[in-house]
Amino acid sequence: xxxxxxxxxxxxxxxxxxxxxxxxxxxxxxxxxxxxxxxxxxxxxxxxxxxxxxxxxxxxxxxxxxxxxxxxxxxxxxxxxxxxxxxxxxxxxxxxxxxxxxxxxxxxxxxxxxxxxxxxxxxxxxxxxxxxxxxxxxxxxxxxxxxxxxxxxxxxxxxxxxxxxxxxxxxxxxxxxxxxxxxxxxxxxxxxxxxxxxxxxxxxxxxxxxxxxxxxxxxxxxxxxxxxxxxxxxxxxxxxxxxxxxxxxxxxxxxxxxxxxxxxxxxxxxxxxxxxxxxxxx
Ligand SMILES: Nc1ncnc2c1ncn2[C@@H]1O[C@H](COP(=O)(O)OP(=O)(O)OP(=O)(O)O)[C@@H](O)[C@H]1O
Ligand SMILES: [Mg+2]
Numbered sequence: 278x279x280x281x282x283x284x285x286x287x288x289x290x291x292x293x294x295x296x297x298x299x300x301x302x303x304x305x306x307x308x309x310x311x312x313x314x315x316x317x318x319x320x321x322x323x324x325x326x327x328x329x330x331x332x333x334x335x336x337x338x339x340x341x342x343x344x345x346x347x348x349x350x351x352x353x354x355x356x357x358x359x360x361x362x363x364x365x366x367x368x369x370x371x372x373x374x375x376x377x378x379x380x381x382x383x384x385x386x387x388x389x390x391x392x393x394x395x396x397x398x399x400x401x402x403x404x405x406x407x408x409x410x411x412x413x414x415x416x417x418x419x420x421x422x423x424x425x426x427x428x429x430x431x432x433x434x435x436x437x438x439x440x441x442x443x444x445x446x447x448x449x450x451x452x453x454x455x456x457x458x459x460x461x462x463x464x465x466x467x468x469x470x471x472x473x474x475x476x477x478x479x480x481x482x483x484x485x486x487x488x489x490x491x492x493x494x495x496x497x498x499x500x501x502x503x504x505x506x507x508x509x510x511x512x513x514x515x516x517x518x519x520x521x522x523x524x525x526x527x528x529x530x531x532x533x534x535x536x537x538x539x540x541x542x543x544x545x546x547x548x549x550x551x552x553x554x555x556x557x558x559x
Pocket of ligand 1 (some may be wrong): 288291292293294311312313314315316317318319320
């Protein structure tokens with residue numbers, strides 16, 4: 278069980294995340310939604326300690342993540358892999374090496390990297406690339422791949438960490454609909470087959486609805502919605518995103534990536550009753 282308790286993050290006088298408390302049971306796939314500046318990235322960054330809470334505690338099982346230092350912190354960052362909108366690969370290194378970089382946190386000293394990776398690690402890296410359907414790119418410089426391929430490399434690199442939790446900050450925001458679907462399908466597959474907890478920030482409602490069993494809606498740093506997609510009513514969406522400039526209704530299609538795919542079993546009731554909403558001004 279993963280637990281945030283009264284977590285707040287300030288930047289100067291600004292409250293980026295404001296007194297957030299929730300639990301995530303192991304193996305859940307959670308989507309975090311909210312308008313720009315709502316605090317989604319800050320929340321994710323605190324989970325893997327790229328940012329520190331100003332107040333509050335974060336626990337994973339018995340471990341207090343929020344107070345880890347040194348080796349304990351490095352171990353947590355290994356257990357809690359993260360992928361980003363902009364992939365964060367090393368563009369001039371080949372794909373295989375980029376994936377192998379996911380093993381760095383398993384090594385005690387930088388010098389061990391210079392001895393290159395073991396045969397087992399290389400086999401593991403190729404297997405990760407095969408799983409994501411991009412093994413044929415293994416020897417290409419990562420920067421020459423398409424965005425969708427690069428994000429799959431980033432997922433393969435994350436898998437090399439053997440993570441307990443996978444965080445994704447707008448993983449499909451830079452991708453076209455087809456690649457967005459491939460990447461979201463890969464995250465769901467990892468969640469369902471390995472039982473790895475996935476927490477992903479998403480800027481499109483339809484993607485969150487289709488892929489996530491639980492949606493957390495943020496507004497001005499606070500959690501204003503937390504529930505399954507079927508409970509994300511028009512009113513709940515207005516609470517999260519607000520209304521248009523003059524109180525007008527919002528067209529939900531504005532936030533659509535047009536991913537059309539089979540939804541999770543537990544989301545079927547929701548997908549049958551789409552409600553037109555307004556999300557202007559996001
Ligand atoms: N390093 C920082 N220094 C100062 N303010 C910051 C910093 N990081 C975030 N903020 C502020 O905290 C608030 C939340 O930002 P955050 O990036 O978490 O939002 P977000 O929901 O991820 O937005 P977006 O959808 O645009 O990515 C914003 O007001 C932002 O300006
Ligand atoms: Mg963000």
